[in-house]
Amino acid sequence: MxxxxxxxxxxxxxxxxxxxxxxxxxxxxxxxxxxxxxxxxxxxxxxxxxxxxxxxxxxxxxxxxxxxxxxxxxxxxxxxxxxxxxxxxxxxxxxxxxxxxxxxxxxxxxxxxxxxxxxxxxxxxxxxxxxxxxxxxxxxxxxxxxxxxxxxxxxxxxxxEAQMRTVTGISGCGPAYVFHMVEALTEAGVREGLSEEVAGQLARATISGAGALLDSSDESAAQLRTNVTSPNGVTEVALRTLMEELPDLMHRTVMAAIKRDEELSK
Ligand SMILES: NC(=O)C1=CN([C@@H]2O[C@H](COP(=O)(O)OP(=O)(O)OC[C@H]3O[C@@H](n4cnc5c(N)ncnc54)[C@H](OP(=O)(O)O)[C@@H]3O)[C@@H](O)[C@H]2O)C=CC1
Ligand SMILES: O=C(O)[C@@H]1CCC=N1
CATH class of the missing domain: 3.40.50.720 (NAD(P)-binding Rossmann-like Domain)
Known part of the structure; x- marks a missing residue:
């Protein structure tokens, strides 16, 4: 600069x-x-x-x-x-x-x-x-x-300028969504038998490692997901649950951000 x-x-x-x-x-x-x-x-x-x-x-x-x-x-x-x-x-x-x-x-x-x-x-x-x-x-x-x-x-x-509300809901707030994913993944690990410490370490390293891979790879997010998903393996079954709900949940999350942004503008 x-x-x-x-x-x-x-x-x-x-x-x-x-x-x-x-x-x-x-x-x-x-x-x-x-x-x-x-x-x-x-x-x-x-x-x-x-x-x-x-x-x-x-x-x-x-x-x-x-x-x-x-x-x-x-x-x-x-x-x-x-x-x-x-x-x-x-x-x-x-x-x-x-x-x-x-x-x-x-x-x-x-x-x-x-x-x-x-x-x-x-x-x-x-x-x-x-x-x-x-x-x-x-x-x-x-x-x-x-x-x-x-x-x-x-x-x-x-x-x-009208696009700014959506940007806020995506990338402005977005880091918080990702950090919450670390929290949720940790909680799931604890509920299924891991210590808080180990579950937290696994979740944090997984999200930051996936982010680093996403950043350094030329492959799309969809392809990187596919690379983890062995046919008829564990991820495929796990993703069925996540992919059924996450897109709509994410959309509602972003819409909530947009609505609050609009309220703050008044
Ligand atoms: N946090 C984020 O991820 C993002 C935030 N933003 C925007 O950035 C802005 C700041 O957010 P954020 O940093 O999270 O909030 P913070 O509360 O952390 O920062 C605001 C700062 O302003 C200070 N402040 C309060 N009153 C005055 C004053 N009269 N004069 C000068 N400074 C004052 C606060 O001091 P004190 O704590 O003592 O009140 C505080 O240090 C917001 O408008 C938010 O929309 C945009 C993108 C992302
Ligand atoms: O929560 C907020 O209002 C600010 C704007 C985007 C991220 N933090």
């Missing part, structure tokens, strides 16, 4: 909890100078304090970017600290679920370049995926946003 502009003008992060810190961790590991980052957060974590970033310090006059990473429910109150950047010269990148671009246009004023992004927490280990979409003014900053966000994983550009 070319950090020249960010190093020279600075990056402001409003709210740096789980998601903000995941991205910041990836950027710092990629070489971003901590002194160029000003974080506004009422209760900085031990991680933040250890980074050397400027915490709750005076704001730079014209930062290269303002990142909004507070919860949508407190966005309104928190924004007052940075709305003076509105008007055109400073792009605003928000990762908040729900809130539409027009919300920020109202808060920062017309002409403010706004980019909406939906990242996920694997950004902390540079394995995130972030979807981005901008308003008219933000279009010129999509390259900058992509450059920054690709330092912590993959980036996809959306055709329309």
């Amino acid at each position: 070319d950090m020249t502009d960010i190093t020279a003008r600075g990056l402001v992060i409003l709210g740096c909890g789980k998601m903000g810190s995941a991205m910041l961790e990836g950027w710092l590991a990629g070489g971003l100078a901590p002194q160029s980052v000003t974080v506004l957060d009422p209760t900085p974590s031990d991680f933040l304090t250890s980074t050397g970033c400027r915490l709750n310090a005076a704001l730079p006059e014209r930062p290269a970017l303002v990142l909004l990473a507070v919860k949508p429910q407190i966005m309104q109150d928190a924004l007052a600290q940075v709305t003076h950047y509105g008007g055109g010269e400073v792009p605003v990148l928000t990762v908040a679920a729900g809130l539409p671009i027009r919300y920020y246009e109202r808060a920062f004023g017309a002409g403010t370049p706004v980019i909406r992004a939906m990242p996920n927490t694997p950004s902390a280990v540079k394995r995130g995926i972030t979807a981005i979409v901008g308003n008219e003014g933000g279009t010129g900053y999509l390259d900058l946003a992509e450059e920054l966000l690709s330092a912590v994983g993959q980036v996809v550009r959306l055709e329309s």
